[in-house]
Amino acid sequence: MGNLDKIGKNNNIVNKNITNKNINLDVNIAGITFKNPVTTASGTFGSGMEYGEYVDLSRLGAVTTKGVSLEPWPGNPTPRVAETYGGMLNAIGLQNPGLDMFIKRDIPFLRSHNTRIIVNVVGKTTEEYCQVVERLSDCDIDMLEINISCPNVKEGGIAFGQDPKRVEAITSQVKMFAKKPIIIKLSPNVTDISEMAKAAEAGGCEAISLINTLTGMKIDVNRRAFVLANKTGGLSGPAIKPIAVRMVYQVANAVQIPIIGMGGIMNGEDALEFIMAGATMVSVGTANFINPKATEEVIDGIEAYMIRNQISEIYDIIGCVK
Numbered sequence: 001m002g003n004l005d006k007i008g009k010n011n012n013i014v015n016k017n018i019t020n021k022n023i024n025l026d027v028n029i030a031g032i033t034f035k036n037p038v039t040t041a042s043g044t045f046g047s048g049m050e051y052g053e054y055v056d057l058s059r060l061g062a063v064t065t066k067g068v069s070l071e072p073w074p075g076n077p078t079p080r081v082a083e084t085y086g087g088m089l090n091a092i093g094l095q096n097p098g099l100d101m102f103i104k105r106d107i108p109f110l111r112s113h114n115t116r117i118i119v120n121v122v123g124k125t126t127e128e129y130c131q132v133v134e135r136l137s138d139c140d141i142d143m144l145e146i147n148i149s150c151p152n153v154k155e156g157g158i159a160f161g162q163d164p165k166r167v168e169a170i171t172s173q174v175k176m177f178a179k180k181p182i183i184i185k186l187s188p189n190v191t192d193i194s195e196m197a198k199a200a201e202a203g204g205c206e207a208i209s210l211i212n213t214l215t216g217m218k219i220d221v222n223r224r225a226f227v228l229a230n231k232t233g234g235l236s237g238p239a240i241k242p243i244a245v246r247m248v249y250q251v252a253n254a255v256q257i258p259i260i261g262m263g264g265i266m267n268g269e270d271a272l273e274f275i276m277a278g279a280t281m282v283s284v285g286t287a288n289f290i291n292p293k294a295t296e297e298v299i300d301g302i303e304a305y306m307i308r309n310q311i312s313e314i315y316d317i318i319g320c321v322k
Contacts, residue, residue: 023306025299025314027061027280029258030181030206032142034061034116034281037314038271038299041236041262041285042067042120042145042185043092045295047106048113054292059299062116064283065106067147069121070128070135072098077229082218087237087264088286089216091230094122094150099132107139116142118183122150126160126170130177137179144180146171146205149187149212161187161212164199171203181206183260186251188240189215193247194254201255208251209260209283211244237286238264245273252278252319266294268301275302278319 025036039062040048047065048057057063075095082089096102102119110117119141123129133144148161148170160166171184184200186193188211197208213234218227244263252259261279264286265271271282287294302314311317 023303023312023314025061025303025306027258027314027318029183029260029280030143032116032181036061036299037275037279037281037302038295039064039116039118039260039281039283040288040295041283042147043090043094044236044285044288047102048110049106051288051292055296057110058114059296060115061281062118062142063110063113064118064145065102065110065120067094067096067120067122068099068102068132069094069096069123070099070132072096072101073122079227079229080233082227082233084216084218084235084237084239086239087235088289089218089228089233089235090213091228091233093230094147096122099135103135103139107141111140118143118145120145120147120185122147124150126173129170129174133174133182134177137177141180143183143207144174144178145183145185145209146174147185147212149185149189159187159189161185161196162190164195167196167199168203171200171205175204183207183209185212186210187212188243188247188263194250197251197255201257205257207258207260207280208255209262210251211240211247211263214240214243236264238266238270240264241270241273245277248274248279249277249321265298266290268298268303268305271298271302272305272317275314275318276321280318 027037048063076091076093080091121132184205213236216235241264248261258280260281261274262283266287274282284295
């Protein structure tokens, strides 16, 4: 018997005769119901168009889009992606065609599918974040994910998410312009993730997502040069999962608002670790590059676990490990 089976039985949540017909995967964040707890990690799924022929987008709890900025961003010079042990480094630089194109092209495409839409927002100043959020206020979307790992150009390039005072300030300022619930996406490149989470909660956000990528580097010893043109990049994939699970657990025990967990989820069992640590939803990222159907398989894996352990409600296992 595996550890996950033991956890299910030890928590006395066995209910005989559960089938996929009476399993409830619905989760609720800020009054919005998601048909299951699985979404996509920003930057790994575009706005779903690239994956449409491989994935039934209507099966997903939500699609979380690539970062959207006020104006088009060209991104960093190449090479900007590198494979590593158990993951990958990327220094894409949040390349995107800008808000106007997103509103015109991507929202109508996503609305043609039966799934929730979470828009990831990026900016170089607080004013840029607020302008994007204000423009999106009357659009047909469900939630906003604010990526505060961006460098604040007015503060010497320090990321918004590396100082709790800045985290609370940008959260409260964005909230002034938002008509949709907001999720603050936290960077793991900090001393105390719980402190950042509490600052975001104090600023008024409805949910928190974590973790974003860890800063890493790779050197080509034959060329004696950096592999990435940017020198450093964001590390993602299975290598960071134990760190991500630990941080989700810490934050779940520090705040009262829901958490969307991510970081190296490859299958249903990985997702269940985050859920049992306290995440209400999970995001699948790097796995999409290896297996375009990873998101659907994660949903199937969660469902299969619940059937096997005769668990009817996903909320019975959210945060069940203390």
